[in-house]
Amino acid sequence: MPYLSVIVAHEHHWVKYNYGDWITLQPESGGSINSVRNGMLLWRDLHIHFDDYMVSISPDDNYKIVCFMYDANNIAGTHLDKTFVEDPSHP
Structure with missing residues (x-):
């Protein structure tokens, strides 16, 4: 999982800017950065x-996709x- 290692490598930004405060579904371990709410499933090329x-x-424009x-x-x-945005059990 190379992408996960990139996220964890930047965890200091996560902590510094209190991004964990936005997480409504805490993971069982590993801190809020590992929450399902902090994930996205993307096509390979889009990823x-x-x-x-x-x-x-x-997120400031109703979760609009910008290219x-x-x-x-x-x-x-x-x-x-909106189904995924409003349901805390979905990424």
């Missing part, structure tokens, strides 16, 4: 673009499904 900061999700590249999948401007 790469997300890691490269070419795709983002704006900083050519959008072959036509996802720019769409929003995450």
Whole structure:
């Protein structure tokens, strides 16, 4: 799980900026950074673009998807499904 190691490597930012305060479903171990609420399941190519900061999700704009590249999948401007945003048991 190379992506998980990247997240844990930046855990000091998580703590410094109190991102754990946003987590409503605490994990059984490992601190709030390991909460299911701090995860996303992405297509492989979209995951790469997300890691490269070419795709983002704006929580301040109703979880709108923002693309900083050519959008072959036509996802720019769409929003995450509210079912997943409002249910604390989903990533």
